Amino acid sequence: MPPWDAALALLVAALALLGLLAPRLRRAVGARTVLAARGQDHEEETGGGGAADQFSDGREPLPGGCRLICKPSALAQCLLSALRRSAALEPRPRSWLCGPHLQTLCHFVLPVGPGPELAREYLQLADDGLVALDWVVGPCPRGRRVTNAGGHPAVLLVIPNAWGRLTRNVLGLCLLALERGYYPVIFHRRGHHGCPLVSPRLQPFGDPSDLKEAVTYIRFRHPAAPLFAVSEGSGSALLLSYLGECGSSSYVTGAACISPVLRCREWFEAGLPWPYERGFLLLQKMALSRYASALQDAVDTHKLFRSRSLREFEEALFCHTKSFPISWDTYWDHNDPLRDVDEAAVPVLCISSADDPVCGPPEHFLPAELFHSNPYFFLLLSHHGGHCGFLRQEPLPAWSHEVTLEYFRALTEFFRTEERMKGLSRHRASFLGGRRRWGTLQKREASPSSSLEEIFSWKRSYTR
Secondary structure (H helix, E strand, O other), X not given: OOHHHHHHHHHHHHHHHHHOOHHHHHHHHHHHHHHHHHHHHHHHHOOOOOHHHHHHOOEEEXXXXXXXXXXXXHHHHHHHHHHHXXXXXXXXXXXXXXXXXXXXXXXXXOOOOOOOEEEEEEEEOOOOOEEEEEEEEEOOOOOOOOOOOOOOOOEEEEEOOOOOOOOHHHHHHXXXXXXXXXXXXXXXXXXXXXXXXOOOOOOOOOOOHHHHHHHHHHHHHOOOOOEEEEEEHHXXXXXXXXXXXXXXXXXXXXXXXXXXXXXXXXXXXHOOOHHHHHHHHHHHHHHHHOOHHHHOOOEOHHHHHOOOOHHHHHHHHHHOEOOOOOOHHHHHHHHOOOOOHHHOOOOEEEEEEOOOOOOOOHHHHOOHHHHHHOOOEEEEEEOOOOOXXXXXXXXXXXXXXXXXXXXXXXXXXXXXXXXXHHHHHHHHHHHXXXXXXXXXXXXXXXXXXXXXXXXXXXXXXXXX
């Protein structure tokens, strides 16, 4: 199906959704919220404390009714100060854009419009597969600022949602980042957004192997530039899996996830409100329909294209394969984005909304213990914004974009200050150490009774 046909189908579906299906959508979301609330009440009755209690601790108030949920640290204080000064969080009069479903649909359905100028590169992987990198090369605004003091613009790696749709908010983020001095590049998975599928293998939900090769190539092209990463919606599973598997070798300075899906297995199993479920399912079927003949040898395409839920589609595509079938449990053992989260060594800011109609209530789908215990993870929770929306009145960009770039700037300044302080500490320690050594030698020369064993004695220090 041509791209304009897909866009037209989505637009018609959105109009029908807004007009005829809105009451049913509200009932579906309301029922889902009631179920989550009942589960929370049950937890409170059993004496374990509800999830809402977990979110009530460690919150720091911010402008616009937002909250920063994190473990106290020096970096958290730096980030909190930057967010309190942010003009993007300033409260504004309520408008027609405040509804969560409208914010979500405007993000996914509205035409992209005139976007940035993109230069595409195809990267051949180790197994001969292809992924695409879209470098944002224009339009270059006047007065473009450089984000790095060394003169090399920082590279911003953008990971779209897992369905492969390039939304208007992603392109808006790229334009804003280009204006602020970044060099944005968009990562496209196999078979997504015009990237050819040259082998009957697609990228599982949380498999970062292809992203690892793409990051290695980006580092080869820009070895001296800092690398930041941001994901949208379900694309957060890929980014978090990469950060967890690579740990301190990820080459990433900082990361941000906009409306992340963190408890992915529960998200698939619970299902979405049915208009969103059918809409995302339709997107995936349309994207893979052009490769139906190529996928026949790997999966049961008849079952794949007749699936009625996102879980059935995911199982048919990656679990019930003809060559190496696996169970649903085994699939998530290898693709859960939080499986190696304790190994992540990069600050990650998650921006979520309490009225997200796709992810559900935050106390049900956001792991509060992650943000309370891990010093690298920060949650910025707002009252309104929908799923990946966070829209403001035109022509202002989404406030989540402004906050993301301000967060990256705060990280850069924090690490620069830390390096400066460490340099001063090393210089002072070496200076004082020299004086101590000179004094010690003088004392030892003055006391001939000191033994050689005392002069050359040493102790080994073990650190972890």
